[in-house]
Amino acid sequence: MSYDPSKAVGFQSPDKPVSWNKRDLLLYAIGVGAKKDEFPLIYELDKSFGPLPTYPVVLTFKGDDQDTNVFTERVKSAPLPGLPPSDPNRTVHGSQSIEILKDLPLVSGEGWKLKTRCTGISENKSGLVIMQEQLLVDGQGTAYAKLYSSSFGLGLKATGKPFNKFIAGPPTAKPIPKDRKPDYVIKEQTTEEQAVVYRLSGDYNSLHIDPSIGKAAGFGGVILHGLSTYGFAARAIIKAVGGGEAKSLKLFGVRFTSPVKPGDELETKVWEVGPGPNGTTEVTFTTTNVATGKASLGGGVAYVLKSEKSKL
Ligand SMILES: *[C@@H]1O[C@H](CO)[C@@H](O)[C@H](O)[C@H]1NC(C)=O
Ligand SMILES: *[C@@H]1O[C@H](CO)[C@@H](O)[C@H](O)[C@H]1NC(C)=O
Ligand SMILES: *[C@@H]1O[C@H](CO)[C@@H](O)[C@H](O)[C@H]1NC(C)=O
Numbered sequence: 001m002s003y004d005p006s007k008a009v010g011f012q013s014p015d016k017p018v019s020w021n022k023r024d025l026l027l028y029a030i031g032v033g034a035k036k037d038e039f040p041l042i043y044e045l046d047k048s049f050g051p052l053p054t055y056p057v058v059l060t061f062k063g064d065d066q067d068t069n070v071f072t073e074r075v076k077s078a079p080l081p082g083l084p085p086s087d088p089n090r091t092v093h094g095s096q097s098i099e100i101l102k103d104l105p106l107v108s109g110e111g112w113k114l115k116t117r118c119t120g121i122s123e124n125k126s127g128l129v130i131m132q133e134q135l136l137v138d139g140q141g142t143a144y145a146k147l148y149s150s151s152f153g154l155g156l157k158a159t160g161k162p163f164n165k166f167i168a169g170p171p172t173a174k175p176i177p178k179d180r181k182p183d184y185v186i187k188e189q190t191t192e193e194q195a196v197v198y199r200l201s202g203d204y205n206s207l208h209i210d211p212s213i214g215k216a217a218g219f220g221g222v223i224l225h226g227l228s229t230y231g232f233a234a235r236a237i238i239k240a241v242g243g244g245e246a247k248s249l250k251l252f253g254v255r256f257t258s259p260v261k262p263g264d265e266l267e268t269k270v271w272e273v274g275p276g277p278n279g280t281t282e283v284t285f286t287t288t289n290v291a292t293g294k295a296s297l298g299g300g301v302a303y304v305l306k307s308e309k310s311k312l
Contacts (some may be wrong), residue, residue: 003158005121007082008130009165013116018136019064019108024201025051028058031198032231033188040246041235044106053100053249054234056136056145057227059114062202071204080118080130086153089217093226094129094150095299097170097253102144111139119148120166121158128156133168148253170253173284173301174273182269183283186236187290190224194262198228223259229266229296230254233287236268241283243307250280251303254287258294265290268297276303 022044029041029052040048061074075088113136120131129152136145148170191197195208203225207213211221234252242248260266268287276282285300 003084004082005123005128005158005163006165008080008118008121009167011080011118013080013118015113015115016060017064018059018062018112018114019110020055020059020062021107022049024062025055025106027197028052028055028201028231031194031201032228032235033190033194034235038235040244049106050246051104051106052231052234052238052246053104053145054098054231054252055104056147057096057098057149057230058201058203059136060134060149060202061204064112065202068200068204069202071206074204083121083128083130083158084156086128086130086151086156090154090156092152092154093256094152095170095253095255096149096227096230097147097251097301099146099170099251100144100249101146102142103247104144109139113137119168120150121163122166123158123161123163126154128153128158131166131169171251171301173253173299174282176284176286177271177273180271182285183272184236184240184268184270186240186268186270187265188232188236188268189265190228190232190260190262192263194228195222195224196262198225203227219259219261222262224262224264226256226259226296229256229260229287232266233268233285233297233300234302236287237270237283237285237302237304240270241272241281241302241304241306245305245307248305248307249302250278250305251276251301253299253301254297255299256296257298258289258292258296260289260296261291264292266296268300278303280304281306 280303287297
């Protein structure tokens with residue numbers, strides 16, 4: 001079998017129907033650590049109730065389900081043209097970003113979908129990176145968010161030769177300023193049940209609930225979903241820079257760099273690095289797992305509409 005990764009780049013996958021309701025938004029918020037006093041995220045009767053802008057990242061696995069799904073079925077998909085089939089057990093989420101184009105409604109209603117295309121491949125000795133772009137659109141085709149995610153297939157080989165082609169990708173982070181301390185430091189504890197709650201948003205991978213799988217995979221037990229840590233960091237930045245206003249977050253991207261176990265403490269350090277597009281402030285950030293001392297999220301970039309409160 002001969003493979004040709006250049007055939008995958010630009011390939012448009014079939015559209016995926018998606019849906020959510022208010023209960024899904026509430027469940028997601030507590031899956032990413034929202035606390036009992038964060039009413040705009042956890043209480044549907046609060047006058048400021050609204051989605052965390054990062055919510056659409058769950059839709060790839062959730063789709064339009066109302067019930068649980070079987071993870072091993074969900075990740076079975078035909079390989080992209082030109083690429084070998086990938087082993088879900090040897091695939092890791094490398095990076096994720098979301099750009100908010102329009103505020104999300106509280107309930108999707110009918111006809112929403114994710115439009116997915118492959119925007120890049122790179123192959124080296126250790127495996128293959130696949131970059132996907134997803135556009136979240138409503139029934140009329142209006143786009144609400146643009147997402148990029150990359151996955152790394154460990155040991156996956158197309159041609160065995162180095163290959164690198166990207167036609168689109170997310171904004172990348174500016175370097176962390178070396179000459180000054182972070183402008184904001186936010187510490188937060190995850191709970192022992194964090195992954196048990198987060199999975200209810202649609203990622204039912206047993207790795208996040210059955211310790212024997214994490215042990216076999218060399219993690220020593222259950223690990224937290226990378227996208228849960230992602231949501232913790234988004235909440236931290238909204239709180240610190242956006243004055244607690246969820247809609248202040250316009251772009252949020254990271255690389256996943258090391259695992260977190262449910263119960264570990266997270267520390268997010270944030271530097272303002274200049275003006276971003278459309279009146280936002282650009283920040284660079286990193287989220288460290290206090291338990292291991294390692295960065296769990298690296299290359300963090302966000303565009304935030306800065307509140308008057310945090311300007312003081
Ligand atoms: C992946 O791991 C699960 C749990 O250990 C196992 O049941 C499944 O067969 C594995 N899948 C593949 C494709 O090896
Ligand atoms: C291959 O690419 C991955 C992902 O970009 C990177 O982490 C890794 O260091 C690279 N390996 C080699 C041998 O260049
Ligand atoms: C700025 O806002 C305009 C209008 O909403 C939008 O089309 C554009 O994509 C935004 N630019 C960036 C870089 O986010």
